[in-house]
Amino acid sequence: MKFDIVNIKNEKAGTIELNDKVFGAKWNPNLIQQALVAQAANKRDPWAHAKGRGEVSGGGKKPWKQKGTGRARHGSTRSPIWVGGGVAHGPIKTRDFSQKINKKMKQTALFSVISKKFKDNEIIVVDKFDNLNSKTKEWTAILRNFTDLRSKTVLVFKSENKVFSKAISNISRVDTISPLSLNVYDLMKAKKIIIESKAVEEIEKHYIS
Numbered sequence: 001m002k003f004d005i006v007n008i009k010n011e012k013a014g015t016i017e018l019n020d021k022v023f024g025a026k027w028n029p030n031l032i033q034q035a036l037v038a039q040a041a042n043k044r045d046p047w048a049h050a051k052g053r054g055e056v057s058g059g060g061k062k063p064w065k066q067k068g069t070g071r072a073r074h075g076s077t078r079s080p081i082w083v084g085g086g087v088a089h090g091p092i093k094t095r096d097f098s099q100k101i102n103k104k105m106k107q108t109a110l111f112s113v114i115s116k117k118f119k120d121n122e123i124i125v126v127d128k129f130d131n132l133n134s135k136t137k138e139w140t141a142i143l144r145n146f147t148d149l150r151s152k153t154v155l156v157f158k159s160e161n162k163v164f165s166k167a168i169s170n171i172s173r174v175d176t177i178s179p180l181s182l183n184v185y186d187l188m189k190a191k192k193i194i195i196e197s198k199a200v201e202e203i204e205k206h207y208i209s
Helices: 029-043 104-119 136-143 159-168 184-188 195-206
Strands: 002-006 013-019 123-126 153-156 174-177 192-194
Touching: 013 029, 029 104, 029 184, 104 123, 104 184, 104 195, 123 195, 136 159, 159 174, 192 195
Parallel strands: 002 123, 123 192, 153 174, 153 192
Antiparallel strands: 002 013
């Protein structure tokens, strides 16, 4: 499909041919939800940890002899029934929360999100960002041509222009993503997605071929 591209002043600068597989996919909310849950789970880092009887200090010596005291027999004060002993069946930091989602499902969910954003006019394709300074002030002025910067904006540069990411990182509510690292979560939360025309070619080449 044909789509108008603009320059950094948001003026029409030509057209680009977009692949229907990427920008014309069907909306699939169930698959997108599955991809979002898997992505969040794979980022989850377990922090809750209770020491078991093998991790607490002390308890190396038998508290009293086995027989003759009239008390119950114990082998160690590390036992969970002792104060200061280990915890039985407590949370451990080695727990794995990750979820597997195969490559084709992840790709289909990504295409579905991109297509929905495209149909909702939330995607802008810019011809190029070459020969610009890596100054936050200059980038703020450029981005105001496309959005008021009050809502989440995502920029997708071609690989050669990733040097601009440092300047843009100082602008609140604006993120940059490599065309080879697109994901459902970051695209879903963005109100505007600005893609460099060469990055479109990289996306189609990487995810389709």
